Amino acid sequence: MPVDVIDIADPDDPRVDDFRDLNSVDRRPDLPVLPGGRPGRGLVVAEGVLVVQRMIASRFAPHAFLGVEKRRAELADDLTDASVDGVPFYRASAEVMADIVGFHLNRGVLGVARRPERLSLDAVVADARTIAVLEGVNDHENIGSIFRNAAGLGVDAVVFGRGCADPLYRRAVRVSMGHALLVPFAPADDWPGDLHALRDNGFTVVSLTPDPDAVALADAVDADRVAFMVGAEGPGLSETAMRAGDVRARIPMARGTDSLNVATAAAIAFYARAAR
Amino acid sequence: MPVDVIDIADPDDPRVDDFRDLNSVDRRPDLPVLPGGRPGRGLVVAEGVLVVQRMIASRFAPHAFLGVEKRRAELADDLTDASVDGVPFYRASAEVMADIVGFHLNRGVLGVARRPERLSLDAVVADARTIAVLEGVNDHENIGSIFRNAAGLGVDAVVFGRGCADPLYRRAVRVSMGHALLVPFAPADDWPGDLHALRDNGFTVVSLTPDPDAVALADAVDADRVAFMVGAEGPGLSETAMRAGDVRARIPMARGTDSLNVATAAAIAFYARAAR
Structure with a gap:
């Protein structure tokens, strides 16, 4: 019918x-x-x-x-x-x-x-090999783009840390091309404590940062289970969140330029893993 | 003073x-x-x-x-x-x-x-090792993002093929974070004929395409001089333009998803070359 x-x-x-x-x-x-x-x-x-x-x-x-x-x-x-x-x-x-x-x-x-019941963190990461973890990403367009990039580049789930915008806001759903409805997501209610839970579940938590002392991104994508953590443009990830992760990784940037847009940086990390 | x-x-x-x-x-x-x-x-x-x-x-x-x-x-x-x-x-x-x-x-x-005199294609590519070539990219926000990504990831110049938006439009300059004023650009007045001129100058012209028969992007970034060619979302590059290039390369995409945003795809190509 x-x-x-x-x-x-x-x-x-x-x-x-x-x-x-x-x-x-x-x-x-x-x-x-x-x-x-x-x-x-x-x-x-x-x-x-x-x-x-x-x-x-x-x-x-x-x-x-x-x-x-x-x-x-x-x-x-x-x-x-x-x-x-x-x-x-x-x-x-x-x-x-x-x-x-x-x-x-x-x-x-x-x-x-x-809006259905929200999914639990345990449920969305249970079978995941690659996930994205966001902190302070408070722009709906960036959230939508991250879901679109996650879907396109084979990321299994998205986890929302502190201070993120709502992925089900109309604009976020539209920019995501509907992938905000398909890629499972869940909040990390205990922040950054849930990062330890991810590590206990075998995830290597990779913080993206412009820090020149960080390892090259390409050297941080090979673990069996990887969680790429990205922060808002401008402030980036909090030191607290990065300390709760395993490794800090940087995208090689030209001198005199700013960091990339957060959704673009995330896409590059997703690609680096998909192409390894 | x-x-x-x-x-x-x-x-x-x-x-x-x-x-x-x-x-x-x-x-x-x-x-x-x-x-x-x-x-x-x-x-x-x-x-x-x-x-x-x-x-x-x-x-x-x-x-x-x-x-x-x-x-x-x-x-x-x-x-x-x-x-x-x-x-x-x-x-x-x-x-x-x-x-x-x-x-x-x-x-x-x-x-x-x-607006100053426009630069010539010969002048902007003279000392370039990596350039971006755009066809049909008619969205000012995408143009701005491409300049931002080009600057951040070490691309030396941008060449405008047929049907592109104006990089000096206010919104494009703003989204580029001002890099539309710093990364040299020039039009390709003879399209796609100028692609042959680029090849004569030693550039390997790499067309980005979702075509599953294309080579993996990572295998197309090593030449001494590389021109990454990208087309508008939706139609992508014209067959005519791709025929005038050297190699077709694809970003590995998950099943059931669309192509990436054009500026995101370009950023991934720029990264793949910068990180090689």
Whole structure:
């Protein structure tokens, strides 16, 4: 049984409330439900054909779609997946859709899911050979890029240390090309204590740093299990976090230049391991 | 002799016209002068302390600055450079500066230069060992990131093939962290004919492609002179361009993923060569 296609002509139809005013700071459906009446409805939003396909393939079970007919047709095969049996696909014109969403959405289709229970650190690293560990990466675009690079270059999981942005924020999901929904991630609630737990599980924790005394990255990628730890641009990793790791590794940089963007540095580390 | 500090209290002062309405599509000072009355004043704009420092160190000779006192003080050493002797530094409050520029500029200081004569392909590759060649890279943020990555990872020059965005557009300069002003670049006016000229000059032209039949990137980075050629996300390099190159190389990608962002792919190639 495929999705249940329902035509929406009235932008005020309450059935599409989960897609309403996506950019409004007052109701941001894509933020977690937070105490104290702050905005956030605890939803995850997928935008565009590719990301909606990945949401359907992920553990994030969409409970509704909103889109124009053209995009529904492009998704026809995906929308017969057993996981979306009977799920409503609200079909609207581009104009009605823009009225609902609050802006013109070029990508023409949205999927929405409730935020599932978060995964545990133990669960996401159980079978992993290569993981990324982030500290203080508080930019949604960088988080999204790290997931895209992780997926492309064979990284198995992402662990969030202290001070990171939300990977399920709409912009992060979009920049990740939907890989934030597919690459498993978990928080390290005990920071940096959980780094010791990773080491106890056989991971070599490699801190990326511009420190000239660090070993060359290529010499730090061969262990059986590797956790690449990266920090925010500017401050980089905290000394506390690096001390809890095994080895400090640097990407060779030209003189007089700054460090690379954090997602770019992470991609280079992922490549160095994938290509070894 | 340092710069000539001139206080500006009236946002309509004609002396700061080169900084006016930076975002206005009608006058965009940072676009080339184009025929037919289209916008564009042929200027190059540097934003923020770091990028202004790099402009002063570059071949782009600033003829004026606009900034708040705090940023002028941070730049005090740079503003005594012989290249800016007697150049006006228009000092204004943050409010007056916002009125001039058209928006609140967090970075607090701007430098402006006239676009110099473009460099020739022969000149920029003359002493280069590693260069990047771009085709169809029409996104300013990607262009900026490529310059940042090129500078950080020791690439000597950038060559623009067909269909690329302007590296001197304000956003490209900003994302490059000012390296678009420091890493020499030139257009390849004969495309793809100039690739043959590069080969005649001893460059091995390496096309980056997701093609599974291509050689592994790590096996294509050892030549004495290497030109890494990258194309836009989506279409990638044209077959015509790749045929004019020497070798096709691929970054190993996980199954079911897309290609990487073009600036990320270029960074990985630059790293693979720097780390060899």
